[in-house]
Amino acid sequence: MIFRQLYDAASSTYTYLLGDRASGEALLIDPVYEQVPRDLALLAELGLRLVATLDTHVHADHVTGAWRLSQRCGSRIALAAVAGAHGVQRALKHMDIVTFGSRHVAVRATPGHTNGCLTFVLDDQTMAFTGDCLLIRGCGRTDFQQGSPRHLFASVRGQILTLPDDCLLYPGHDYRGITVTTVAEERRYNPRLGGDVDVGDFTGYMDNLHLPHPKQMAVAVPANLRCGQPEGTAPPMDNPDWAPLTLRFSGVWEIEPMALLELGDRVQIVDVREQAEFIDQLGHLQGAKLVPLSQLTERMDEFDRNRPLVVVCRSGVRSAQASVLLAKAGFTQVANLAGGMLRWRGEALPVDSAAE
Known part of the structure; x- marks a missing residue:
């Protein structure tokens, strides 16, 4: 059990x-x-x-x-x-x-x-x-x-x-x-x-x-006594409407690689790896902005709070932490790329290997 x-x-x-x-x-x-x-x-x-x-x-x-x-x-x-x-x-x-x-x-x-x-x-x-x-x-x-x-x-x-x-x-x-x-x-x-x-x-x-x-x-x-049903019109069930996302038990919203690819330039992409990783064999996503996790807190003013933001790293672990930090800072449309660059490359999706 x-x-x-x-x-x-x-x-x-x-x-x-x-x-x-x-x-x-x-x-x-x-x-x-x-x-x-x-x-x-x-x-x-x-x-x-x-x-x-x-x-x-x-x-x-x-x-x-x-x-x-x-x-x-x-x-x-x-x-x-x-x-x-x-x-x-x-x-x-x-x-x-x-x-x-x-x-x-x-x-x-x-x-x-x-x-x-x-x-x-x-x-x-x-x-x-x-x-x-x-x-x-x-x-x-x-x-x-x-x-x-x-x-x-x-x-x-x-x-x-x-x-x-x-x-x-x-x-x-x-x-x-x-x-x-x-x-x-x-x-x-x-x-x-x-x-x-x-x-x-x-x-x-x-x-x-x-x-x-x-x-x-x-x-x-x-x-x-209504079994938790709200009075009047029921509120939305909390799923963000800007992308098909999955809420993990950790409290982090995740987006699948193909769903992110389909969004194109409608979202901001922030890569929280280090500079050397950004240009290594895994490459990075087109249009991604490099902001290492260690610098994220000081550089949040560089992001548009009115546009959805997707965070990326090698495996999805560091970017999950970045998602939590961004949510605590008041960003309301944040998602983590499920599986990170490893998953992205594993699904043979396009990357940019040139330095930013």
Whole structure:
């Protein structure tokens, strides 16, 4: 199985990718709207086809990427039936099974943080994805969206901490950078729900947290009750319109050699190799401007910010770094030449070998 744990820094949200290597089918658990380009890039690079998105609950701190991914991939949107959200294509109930290739996750209803919280347990019970129900040495709050400390206590004790001791537990968030825990650890060390804590202890603790509401709650909850679909006209799906580009998981947009050749002089080409490489046996692209990577920061004023810019190097590594630097400097139409001059020459495309 392919497994990846992804992170959204703005909301401290973990997104989980589960893929069946043999079939190429995959699930995403708790995708984030703004991170959809990242997730699509990773799916493409791993050769996976997204068949479903699963949200552990109706989130109050970020907008789900479920609708956006469904529009792009045709993936089914799955959420708890009791959430009553519009746009759900598979309404999940306790003990449902969601398959991806030869693998599956089992759905466990774990209400308490919200009334529609779900925990997803991998078929061999080696992993479980607990959303905000059980966090690492903590748990989700219980003071809105039909939350209940009594229900949460019963959910964690009855549906999660009864899993095998070595089952890895992956939460929906962590605010300290901790990535995973186990059933045995939480059963022993969780200060709210482990050890000798009883329902009275837990209820008294949770009823006196007095936390402010999440900053994005007024936006996130209504949006998530639409499965992340924007109101009114949907925004564009972020693909640049000046060329057919591919977003890599690293966050860099790439252009294929033939696509760049077809653009001709409609783009600026910046070669970030050293002078000796610019005129070596690989040659350089016609019209390319030589600006070594070491000089790029000081020479950005030489580029037209209103024209698309393609960055080139020998293999695409240095130019990828240059693309990042240009994007940080405010250039909005930047792409890296996929594979660099090695790929360009390998496809027998025209070069200029004369010195600039």
